[in-house]
Amino acid sequence: MDSLEIKQIWEDTKSYLQGKLNEAEYPWLNSFYPTGYTDGTFTVITDMQLAITIIRKNCLGDIKSALKHVTGHDVEFQIILDKESTKKLKAERKKLEQKFKKINTEEKTDNPMLQMTQMQSNVNLNLKYKFENFVVGENNKNACAIAKIVAKNPAERYNPLFIYGGSGLGKTHLMQAIGHYAIFNLPRKKVKYIKTQDYVNQYIESTRGKDSREMMAKFRQRFRNVDILLIDDIQFIESKKQSMEELFYTFETLQQLNKQIVITSDRLPKDIPTLPDRLRTRFEMGIVVDIQPPSFETRMEILEKWTKDTLIDIPLDALNFIAQNFINNVRELEGAFNKVTAYSDIEGKPITLEFVKDVLKSETLSKKITINNIAQTVAEIYNITVDDLKSPARSHNISEPRRYVVYLAREMTQLSYQEIADYLNKKHTTMLYSYEKMVEDTDRNIKLKETMRELKQAIKCNAV
The missing domain is CATH 1.10.8.60 (Helicase, Ruva Protein; domain 3)
Structure with a gap:
């Protein structure tokens, strides 16, 4: 097989993967240069070690599937670090780009599988979040089993499905797995995935401007003309009165049309502040399942x-x-x-x-750090007490160190906003705003950024 044919296989493979890999993964494919296809092994070279790590970790199975689709055979995929050869091949890529662009356009038009992956991209699903990639344990087996029932028979049982649990436990994975299953197995079902913060932002945007009536109609159509609505992190809708009102009517519309709704949250419906009873009861009317930390x-x-x-x-x-x-x-x-x-x-x-111990030494040290360590260190440095930080006082000499505690707790521990709020006797939304404001301020203010670095060092010393 000549080099031009090998390059065409790689370009077709990348085209196939364009809707399959997410935005953080796909660009790394452009650092690979195909050099051979012999004895069932497709070989690429690169001058980037990090690209090899990321692709091996996240994308090997997808690349092999894509190569099989393009070549019609099972193919092994080999990556070689070769900086010298890669440098020579980089110059050739520009000469072939225009030709492959035409080939890829024709492939996308005729290939139903590529159309399917484009649907995934439009729904904004991460391909890694599928049922076959979800590791089941005692902590999540019930949630996984129910999610599969919902995926196979949307709106027949468990509607709505409300999944709750701490950050990073797999709620979004299960939710998007339902979406993926529907796209590939129930192609007539229209799926819509949205993060709550994006839902709120889109709602606000639709209420502004001269064409607000038309924009609102489009907004409602977007979320009501679906068969499966997936709403992630619903806790962020708290205190958004108008957004909650709009969501209630969307919920009612979909329920009346017998459409499936799936919701995730970091807490139970009854624990979401300011959530109206009529929304809370509807969230609870199907089934509420939890995911616990893995054993x-x-x-x-x-x-x-x-x-x-x-x-x-x-x-x-x-x-x-x-x-x-x-x-x-x-x-x-x-x-x-x-x-x-x-x-x-x-x-x-x-x-x-x-x-491993050497690489992860800073992370394992942070396991010893608690919010109490942080609060005590900050209070001592600013000549106040931990009780002052927990008090309703709003004076600058207390409110400023308090927001430092919020920022440092998010940076140095795995605590949720609600857990930080509980410790400081504050509202969840106040903690969210405080942290986001601190992130902005530290980006702009070099002196504040240095202060945070010094505080982190002091906290680590006190925690040892």
């Missing part, structure tokens, strides 16, 4: 699955260390795994227990 056994199963999917060799004692130290949710477990594999690739070192 040690489930965390080990997740890590072992990742090592198998990425073909990365990590000894059992190293996996044990990660599983024992990252216990709160799957998101932080994945962050630790990604950091270890990335550092291994970048430094060219094998992954051992000692290597």
Whole structure:
């Protein structure tokens, strides 16, 4: 097979993957240059070690499926780090771009599978969030079983489905898995996924301007002309009175039309402040299921699955260390795994227990840090008491350190906004606003950014 044919296979493969991989993954494919296709193995080279790590971790299965679709055969995918050869091949890409652009356009028009992946992209689903990628344990087995029933028989049972649990436990994964199942198995069902904050922003936008009536009609059509509505993180609708009113009528419309609604939240409906009773009772009228933090056994199963999917060799004692130290949710477990594999690739070192301990030493130290450590350190530095931070006082000498505590608690612990609010005797929404404002301020104010760095160092010293 000549080099032009090999390059065309790769371009067709990338075209196939364009709707399948998310925005954080797909661009890395452009750092790969195809060099061979022999004995059932397709080989690419790159000069970017990090690209190899990310693609191996997240996309190997999708790339193999795409190559099989393009070539008609099972294909192994091999990535080689070769900086010198990659430099030579970069110059050739521009000469072929125009030709492949035409080929890819024709492929998209005729290929129903590509149209399916484009539907996924339009619905804004992450392809990793499928049922087959969800590791089931005691902490989530009921939620997973019910989600599968809903996916296979939308609006027949468990409507609405309300999934709640802490951050990073898999609520969004299960919700989007329902969407993926419907797209591929119930193609006539129209699916809509939306984050609550985006829903609120779109609602506000539709009420502004001279054409607000027309914009509102389009907004309602967008969310009411669907078969399956997926609303993520509904807790962020609290205190948004008009948005809640609009959501109530959307909910009523879909219920009357016998359409499926799936909702996620970090707490029970009854624990969402300012949520009207009529919305709360409707959220609860189907079924409410929870997801708990994964057990040690489930965390080990997740890590072992990742090592198998990425073909990365990590000894059992190293996996044990990660599983024992990252216990709160799957998101932080994945962050630790990604950091270890990335550092291994970048430094060219094998992954051992000692290597993992060294790479994750700052994260494991942070496990010792509590919000009480943070509050005590900040209070001491600013000559106030922890009780002052928890009080209703709004004077600058107390409110300013208080917002430092909120920011540092979000940065240095895994606490949710609600947990921070409970500690400081404040509202959840106040904590959310305070943190977001601090993020903006530290980006703009170098002096404040340095203050936060110094406070973090002081807190770490006090926690040891």
